[in-house]
Amino acid sequence: MSKALLYDSTACIGCKQCEQACATQNHLEYNDAIAGEEYQSAHKLTTVVTRGNKFMRRLCMNCADPSCASVCPVGALTKTALGPVTYDASKCMGCRYCMVACPFSVPKYEWGKLFPKVQKCVMCPDRVAQGKPTACAEICPTGATKFGERDELVAEARQRIRDNPGKYVDHIYGLEEVGGTSVLLLSPVPFETFGYRTDIAKDPLPMLTYRILSHIPRLPEPLVLRVVAGLGSLDSVVRASQRELESVEGVGTVRAREIREGLRRLQEHNLVDRYLQL
Numbered sequence: 294m295s296k297a298l299l300y301d302s303t304a305c306i307g308c309k310q311c312e313q314a315c316a317t318q319n320h321l322e323y324n325d326a327i328a329g330e331e332y333q334s335a336h337k338l339t340t341v342v343t344r345g346n347k348f349m350r351r352l353c354m355n356c357a358d359p360s361c362a363s364v365c366p367v368g369a370l371t372k373t374a375l376g377p378v379t380y381d382a383s384k385c386m387g388c389r390y391c392m393v394a395c396p397f398s399v400p401k402y403e404w405g406k407l408f409p410k411v412q413k414c415v416m417c418p419d420r421v422a423q424g425k426p427t428a429c430a431e432i433c434p435t436g437a438t439k440f441g442e443r444d445e446l447v448a449e450a451r452q453r454i455r456d457n458p459g460k461y462v463d464h465i466y467g468l469e470e471v472g473g474t475s476v477l478l479l480s481p482v483p484f485e486t487f488g489y490r491t492d493i494a495k496d497p498l499p500m501l502t503y504r505i506l507s508h509i510p511r512l513p514e515p516l517v518l519r520v521v522a523g524l525g526s527l528d529s530v531v532r533a534s535q536r537e538l539e540s541v542e543g544v545g546t547v548r549a550r551e552i553r554e555g556l557r558r559l560q561e562h563n564l565v566d567r568y569l570q571l
């Protein structure tokens with residue numbers, strides 16, 4: 294059974310103990326200055342956003358069908374059966390495709406470090422595998438962040454909305470977004486108030502970017518090295534990959550066609566531009 298987190302904004306008192314517990318769990322520094330930062334970053338994997346007297350958590354949604362994992366050329370990101378989307382720094386080659394592909398702009402890069410990693414909430418996989426709640430759920434003094442079986446949490450969220458007319462917007466965020474996520478959110482005000490997109494697709498997104506990016510590891514070594522060396526331009530890598538694939542007798546044509554289609558869809562969704570801005 295897949296696990297999940299249910300965060301109920303109406304029960305949250307903004308104490309930020311979840312932030313602190315997350316930092317401890319992930320061996321990250323936490324102090325007053327960091328507590329004051331309202332955005333996710335390489336050193337802050339979850340944040341409690343305040344709007345007036347309302348609070349909302351931001352963290353990786355640990356999607357059921359994560360785009361970040363589907364585009365990772367080396368399999369550094371993995372969706373586990375229990376729910377967490379994990380990250381293996383030893384596999385990561387720093388291409389940062391995951392940062393482009395994530396519909397929630399979650400993964401962050403440790404730009405200031407000599408050996409940088411991607412950082413995101415990985416839903417405390419070691420704790421979850423041991424049958425424990427995530428650190429943020431365990432510490433939460435009000436039960437605003439609750440850990441459990443996803444199916445049961447969905448039923449509970451529906452019941453809370455049903456039993457409390459007018460208390461919540463009629464929307465469990467994460468129930469359907471991008472095919473469903475392992476983080477479910479309830480809010481008394483529209484989710485856009487806290488920067489959550491509600492125009493997001495209900496279907497999983499991975500195929501949008503998969504076709505192009507998944508070909509990278511199968512490309513000839515010089516191209517992989519170019520990718521590792523810095524990815525100055527995704528566009529140029531794609532064009533180079535088209536040329537190189539076309540030169541491969543037999544399989545080149547099919548792969549090149551897939552890559553062109555991938556590029557067209559990436560450009561359609563402005564993802565190449567987003568990548569170059571990272």
Ligand code: SF4
Nearest residue numbers: 353354356359361395
């Ligand atoms: S929210 Fe983004 S980083 Fe997190 S699992 Fe989904 S696609 Fe990956």
Ligand code: SF4
Nearest residue numbers: 315414416417427429
């Ligand atoms: S699930 Fe774990 S890694 Fe994610 S925000 Fe909570 S404590 Fe941090």
Ligand code: SF4
Nearest residue numbers: 305306308309311433
């Ligand atoms: S620990 Fe619980 S009550 Fe405190 S800010 Fe986090 S979610 Fe809200």
